[in-house]
Amino acid sequence: MKRLYMCGLALVVAVVTGLVAASSVRAADAPPNADAPPNIVTVFIDDMGWSDLSCFGGEVVETEQIDRLADEGLRFTNFYVNSPICSPSRVALSTGQYPQRWRISSYLAHRQRNIERGMAQWLDPEAPMLARELQAAGYATGHFGKWHMGGQRDVGEAPLITEYGFDASLTNFEGLGPRVLPLKDAYDGKPPGRHDLGSAKLGRGPIRWEDRSVITAAFVKDAVAFIDEAQAAGKPFYVNLWPDDVHSPFFPPEELRKGTDGSKRALYYAVLDAMDEQLGVLFDRIRDDAALRENTLIVLASDNGPEQGAGTAAPLRGHKTLLYEGGVRSPLIVWGPGLVNEDVVGTVNRTSVLCAMDLNRSFHEIAGVDPPEGVELDGEELSATLLGRAKESRQAPIFFRRPPDRPGTKKEPNPDLGVRAGKWKFYVNYDGSREQLYDLSVDESETRNVSDEHPEVVERLRRAVMAWNAGLPKDAGDR
Structure with missing residues (x-):
């Protein structure tokens, strides 16, 4: 549950998804200024x-x-x-x-x-x-x-x-x-x-x-x-x-x-x-x-x-x-x-x-x-x-676009776009190249690209991040 302060009024309690409503956040030890x-x-x-x-x-x-x-x-x-x-x-x-x-x-x-x-x-x-x-x-x-x-x-x-x-x-x-x-x-x-x-x-x-x-x-x-x-x-x-x-x-x-x-x-x-x-x-x-x-x-x-x-x-x-x-x-x-x-x-x-x-x-x-x-x-x-x-x-999902002036290096090129969705982190360039997919639940260091093993995840996340990017103003990295 969560404590809400609604426009300076008294404390109210709302139901949060998956939790049961209660009469107060911490009834036994509510702070003296709980209405503030x-x-x-x-x-x-x-x-x-x-x-x-x-x-x-x-x-x-x-x-x-x-x-x-x-x-x-x-x-x-x-x-x-x-x-x-x-x-x-x-x-x-x-x-x-x-x-x-x-x-x-x-x-x-x-x-x-x-x-x-x-x-x-x-x-x-x-x-x-x-x-x-x-x-x-x-x-x-x-x-x-x-x-x-x-x-x-x-x-x-x-x-x-x-x-x-x-x-x-x-x-x-x-x-x-x-x-x-x-x-x-x-x-x-x-x-x-x-x-x-x-x-x-x-x-x-x-x-x-x-x-x-x-x-x-x-x-x-x-x-x-x-x-x-x-x-x-x-x-x-x-x-x-x-x-x-x-x-x-x-x-x-x-x-x-x-x-x-x-x-x-x-x-x-x-x-x-x-x-x-x-x-x-x-x-x-x-x-x-x-x-x-x-x-x-x-x-x-x-x-x-x-x-x-x-x-x-x-x-x-x-x-x-x-x-x-x-x-x-x-x-x-x-x-x-x-x-x-x-x-x-x-x-x-x-x-x-x-x-x-x-x-x-x-x-x-x-x-x-x-x-x-x-x-x-x-x-x-x-x-x-x-x-x-x-x-x-x-x-x-959380979407990312690289800074236009930061393409990375030849040794470590910086992907143009990225997205975190659940356990997955996906990267792709503006032209659709260099797809990378990592399962962060077992590989938070992003060492093993598993895009070939999960084509359906790649397709879903590519479509999502491309659509997100298309709806935003372009910068010099995407011209």
Whole structure:
């Protein structure tokens, strides 16, 4: 069963498919503020691999703060983002729709580069935004961290983040409005370099410079202050905390840098270690406040697979930019002591298949807020699964299109299209060539192509993914 907050009214309980209705979610120990809409925090980490966190099998660094979140919450191992690269992945989570609908199929770059790839310059403000719906329902809404849905490089006329339904924002060089831009200090006696990709020249908001090693701490500081203000005003809050420092270039704090050999991989894990510690301030602010602890949902994931040579998605095949599992499968942690079924706390859901668009749709349900009228969301309502009260999976397939500028290499070509349906993962090129079918229930590493053994599955999935792609705007990869 699931707890629903319908437009600020009293708690109601709905019947979820396959479950029996009950009189309350947790009658014996319902939180004192059970009638209040729940707070929602999304932590969307940039370029972190599926198995980099120690709670997902990582062995290089111990991510203590995130591990504690997992121990007190629920982990999912079959969660997908909707693109293997940042901008479209973020669009999918924010809108609940396939990003290709909005002509964002790779990272947003310089104006001319976007045109060459057949992409928009920024996310259309007319796109459905979870933040906007929550804001209209009385939520305080804040975005702190990487945006990358418009306002980057030389594109300075993009809409501000606040035009998408956020009351406040602090971003980096991939967005407009207030920004914190990084100084790259290698602690080698040389002056720190600046890493702003042209953002400092765009205007459109105050800028402050911080050492790259503490950029996440800067986002956390502002997010915590925003939460403090929302709580003082008696408002529920929706907060995006989207760190970018795990994306290259990697500049960990001096103490952690000294413990590395200076290699890309070592620096990456040092940054991951530092980011984990800095996120702990946000987690503790919520955990240590009884009211927030019992009525806040924290959802943590990565926006795509790891950069090649940095993190790892082992044993999954592939990495960032590829449609293989390592590029699009993400670790997912859901924390909420007063919201998540206490019987599943500390466990791992290894069976439910869901994606970032489903998170968006489920957040609407958890908050008791209807999706925008007349808008078709591609995400499915899986709040009962998310809160550990069911193990339902997404019913529709999850479709993927490769970024137009990422065809792969001769050794590892990137399929043009992909689809996850049940236990199957299927790939095909636009011209129908190079069909690949993998049974993920026995081959999650995608080592054995079984397309010849299951022609009926191949035909069904080829027809489905081709039809899906034909209904979307084309980009430069499909001309």
